[in-house]
Amino acid sequence: MAQINVTGLTFGYEGSFDNVFENVSFMVDTNWKLGFIGRNGKGKTTFLNLLMGKYEYQGSISSNAYFDYFPYEVSEKDLEKTADELMEKWKNGVESWRVMCELPKLSVDAELLYRPFKTLSYGERTKIMLAVLFSGDNDFLLIDEPTNHLDMEARDIVKVYLSEKKGFILVSHDRDLLDACTDHVLVLNRATIEVQSGNFSSWWENKEKQDAFARSENEKHLKEIGKLKVAADRTARWAEKSENSKIGFDPIKENDRSISTRSFIGAKTKKMQSRVKSFEDRMNREIEEKEGLLQDIEETIDLKIMPLKHHKERLIECRDLSLRYLDGNENVIENLTFEVRQGERVFLTGANGSGKSSLIKAILTKNANSANSKAMDGVVGEYDERINAPDRKIIGNMEIFGELSVAAGLKISYINQDTSHLKGSLLQHAGRNNLDYSLFLSILRQLDMNREQFAKNMEDFSEGQKKKVLIASSLLTPAHLYIWDEPLNYIDVFSRMQIERLIEKYAPTMLLVEHDVRFREKLSSKEIVL
Template identity: 70%
Template sequence: MAQIKVNDLSFSYGSSFDPIFEHVSFTIDTSWKLGFIGRNGKGKTTFLNLLLGKYEYSGNISMDWPCDYFPYKIHQEDLSKNADELMEQWKPGVESWRVMCELSELGVDAELLYRPIRTLSFGERTKVMLGVLFAGENDFLLIDEPTNHLDQEAREIVKKYLAGKKGFILVSHDRDLLDACVDHVLVLNRATIEVQTGNFSSWWENKERADAFATAENEKHMKEIGRLKSTMQQSRSWATKNENTKIGYDPIKEHDRTKNARSYIGAKTKKMESRVKVFEQRMERNIAEKEGLLQDIEQIRDLKLSPMEHYKDRLVEARDLSLRYRDADSAVFEGLSFE
């Protein structure tokens, strides 16, 4: 299949000071089963909307294939309709027999297509929408959190179904789903974007190794910077102290000092100052090498919760409490006591 090339992409929402994407470039293949990974708020759904052409951006996104997005929108007035009536609105040109074939792979009866949407469970709606999504041809599919609101059995069915497909981007926080269904990952790190071959677990293993190396390198550079700073300050102190001896001296304590000593002291000071400059250059080099080492390491902050003390030990007390709705035959509860 073809490639999607993103070149120098920048985008930010008008109400935000911080850009979502800034001068981003990468390439993905439309035949991949691509897992899209990143923290909440990093821009995963935003990028899908950029592929769909919903927002204006700077830079260039080059692709030859149309995109389709899951989940399809269901409006309030659509709840009384069935999927057979809505599928043309969801995916123009889709053929019913192809949808039925996809539904059979998902283990559900085509009868679901003719039931009102409001009567379908979340799992049934997901399966119907996935059947419509994959019933087309030559589409690159953008799948956003397909296992939300599904029970374990439905999740397993969706996972098995997607594992047999290709040509999609899958956004999910379900690690098990990503491990089973993807062969490449597109990762929104804290400061960079990367594309890797493999699934979630292989990427996570690589990330842990890279983070450990970056942390060790950062500590090494910090120690070297501290050592250079200490040596530089000592050399600068010596140079200043030495320079101050050029003017004014005690003839009793320095009775052997000659007139030529002034030029000697100046030369010695200049040599010490040169050493200081060398230390400064080495320190700047270490700082430059350290820069960016920790840019993609997630910082976990401690969360501290302090319980507030109330001025009363007992907040609520109920004794022999009963509740009955008006015109009801029986009470909701009777004789309830708690504190």
């Protein structure tokens, strides 16, 4: 067991307006299961890279621990190799037998180690990397968002696996994972950093209490400051009036006053001025005590959405639908029947590769010939429907059997799980998608994106910031149906709660793929298992 001591850490990227960390100090234990929490862009991944020695910084980070980082880097050339060939590159001195001992705990067949890495699914790659990561001795492991792109089954396996381990920092925005796998939290607040015992839920409960207390204290100080200002202003006016009457008087109107009264008035004025100074000192103390009370409160602004009302109640209908790609031999979807009605929030669930994104693509492509459909960056495929048999159709590069109906004139607002198409400036993105640029930037600010990011090209954004661009674009697009494919990958906890409140309030019709358990449980009105 060792400690990691961070003292006076200051770091900023070259060319950046603000430092990511400014004179930060804290201590963590390498025996902890530490959850790392914070807004997108606050510096979680940056801090992990500082521990790995990738950047120069001011201050000190002292520890005897050896750090290892997930995910491992995989180049295009590496994709042609097997995991067995790559693991020595990932982790020096790794022993294959130790990796093989970890694989069964992750429900992975050792045979996967000898397949080309490019043929493995996201879930299989993640599990193999985690097995390599935990195959060393006395390492303090830095795990950066391990469950992104994983289906529910794979997430549950990873969750159980990590819950039985210790000695790591886990960066995640998945509240369920943080609750199951951590016994301490390291939190990047707005202005401070705190380390606390417990998991996400216990920290969040404490934070809500602390925020309520801070707001109450702030209100109390504001009222006291207001009272002191009134009293000081009144006393100052009295003092000024008294001072002005010290010199000169009308002996006829003020026959009870003589020149000797001047010293009495002067003493009275001095006393009043002393009282004003006392009020000002008390005000300064109140203001000083008020400062910093609200610095760490996460004030999330309620977002808005503009759902449209369609003349039909049923927007999408599938009857005995089977789907395969033209270059494939097997059906991706088999005999699927479901419908999406107005006001429903339908979640598509199932293992990776079960056809969730393919079904969404078929719906979007089917709808693409409508003059009223809304084309967004990232919508793939062109409409090309040919009837080859009574129950067989070709849509884009997919072959469909059965019935897939999309309401005529349906406007769809779509979030793609892939962000690689986001290139260029925010202004260019707004122009391509017919978005009001000012409103677009306003929503990004409400999602807590810093103004400094607005001057950058989207290629330089973090994955979380790219996702916020897609979410803001979708919210600004009036639509009958919102199709969101894994919208919350890389999105911070606070923004997830913000989006939950939005959907609860405006109740748009939605078809979603999302593996965040808390999000789905809170919002789902129907679940379709593929």
